[in-house]
Amino acid sequence: MAYISKRDRKREKDRKIAARNRREIIAARLTRRDLMKAGLLTGAGYLILKKGLSARASTPRDDPQSPPTTPFVEPLPIPPIAQPVSSLNPVPMVNPNTAAGEGRTRPHQALNLFPPQKLYLVTQQEVLKSVHPELPLQRLWSFNGQVPGPTYHARYGEPVLVRNVNGLPLDNGGFGLPSVSTHLHNGHTPSESDGFPCDFFERGQFYDQHYPNVLAGFASTHPPNGDIRESMSTLWYHDHRVDHTAENVYKGLAGFYLLFNDFDTGDETTGFRLPSGEFDVPMIFTDRVFDEGTGQLFFDLGNLDGILGDKFLVNGRIQPFFEVKRRRYRFRWLDGGPSRFYQFHLTKASNPSQVNQFWQISNDGNLLPSPKLVNNIRISVAERADAIIDFSQFAAGTVVYLENRLEQDDGRGPTGDVLPAGQGDKVLKFIVTGDPVVDNSAAPTATTQYYQLPGTADAPRITRTFKFERGNGQWQINGKFFNCDDVRFRIQQNSVEKWILQNSSGGWQHPIHIHFEEFQILKINGANPAGVNIARKDVMRLEHNMQVEVYFRFRDFLGRYPMHCHNTIHEDHAMMLRWDIDTTGDNKTNP
């Protein structure tokens, strides 16, 4: 790795030794008491500076450590499916209903064009939740009492309206701002319903968000129904409050939004015949820290780099287990942040070095042109990947871990090393049961076809370049910082653009998310994309010194949207910009 060669070699070696030692301590499950007895831990909980034990002990910041928890004692929770209501009072209106307490500032662009067929009422509220039986109940922030929030099952051609009510308490329990803006990540959503970071609303207010569930191109290139090749499958929603997204999502404000159509039907006997029902399982991965003394969720307010947790939660529970039947499952994997990258492998307990392949069928929740057989899947914050795993390859009683083998020591990003099988973080334990089961889903093959990719031959109206940088600890894009009112550039409605994304921030990695439209990768460091990168995406993982060219069509709607780093600590510290779509556009090439 280029950046490592620039660093002090000896320190790098120390760091590796220390990381290995820490893993060994974790693997051996030494307690605080053991460490104190061995003279390796002070009463205050700091690792004593001892050669090779902790490279961090010699660095300026001490990272908090969670109390120990026994892994795999509780089953994986499955978030409930969101249920519509029959009516909303007051009735949703095109103009913001300010008098009734709506926080929206702009009229709905398409409410009459796509009248909602389903209405949802969602209150964001504090809830006491268990994340593990050995930890106390946690004061989390929820959608309707659920963490993660309920899963929406939406369909193309079936517009919905979600009324979000801010019922959060004044007392934030130590972190979090009770002021919210819910973003539907990857939605082809009109700006006023997108959850733009500055469209937040306060305690006691509500905000109607209109999701047309319409394919891109409906009012431009592919009228009247849009381009089927732009179909999306796995979306998620999360709080996007400017400056406070990391805290609010860390407290629980996130959930899944799944989109179905006549191909990805939600019924494994029809269309693409993808595993469905109880065999279609969303999983949000979040790493967290809990205060050693109080056992309560801990958010490091003094961290500028990116927060890593030492506890791995799946769907809101620390290291759960999941009993699976001997058949195919569709898993919808989402890195819920705030800052960790994952590389997931399937590790058989009885034979960790055995490579267990599976199918990756989507990138960022958009089905690939064809499934890809993979050994592992890497995702950074906010990236999604749908995987199909066939457990009939394992005998009943087999234990298989979902193991993250990507080494990451701090918020800068992964070190570049992949840990040996069995030495990573086992986030979830699959237990294969012998229950009889039918499987009507289709077996993926390399020649299975989903949606083809839209072409990239139309000439871009403009090419824009963005440098993601860091100066004196301050995150910036093209040398500037986020400001809600600063429109950095204007895109012409229904035009094609090419963007060049450059990571110029040295030893840092950035998952860059662009709202509203998906892109296709044209080049990564000058080379054509390969494998699962031949896809439609909404998060670009900018690795060290990487330069990526991406291709967009901005269609159908008008208004404001952001681009930002989805390491939410970087995002909250202004690594974000606002762009608007209007009818004319501008010609700024380095906005």
Add this chain to the structure above:
Amino acid sequence: MPNTNRRNLLAMFGLVGDDPPARDSKEQRKWLDTSPRERIRQRYFPNIELTTHEGRRVLFYDDLIKDKLVVINFMYADCEGVCPTIMLNLARVQKELGQRVGRDIFIYSLTLRPEKDTPKVLNDYAKMHGVKPGWLLLTGKPDDIETIRRRLGFVDPDPKLDRDRSNHIGNLRYGNEPLTRWGTCPGMADADFIVKSILWLDWPEEERSKKGGQK
């Protein structure tokens, strides 16, 4: 890879493996019921003595942080890099926040070079940057300043860069201490946006008017 089970590792550290299991999972842990506000004080705000540019001795938590809405940054008087821009920005912020600065909002600039930045040096620097009451420039014992810097996280993860003062972290940390609302923004962001960011952590309006009424 050596066999790293618990027994072997304990043996490596010279302990015999005669302890009870690594975790008594049935044993109900006693959790502290310390308030979040108190945990934040303990972790981030050591009650260290500092000296203001006016020569007044103050305690970091008791006198500067407690019960207030505060803005904190680090600088030093002969910094030629980002400091002048940030100080200029803070002067704009002070102006926009008006008379609330010094009443319930306070700005603190801590020197990263306490050995050179005496109260007198800081006082001259304050005059140069149009610092008004309610904005304090602070110095102290080098070790104490370093403790505060580390606690507040104004630290580069790369130790080599961290030692280079010209590369010091240019962010502002701002927060409402009693409401445990905290945030961070770049010190070089637009001043109007910094003001907005600070006021997003303000007390709710009814409480604010009560506080104003007491004055």
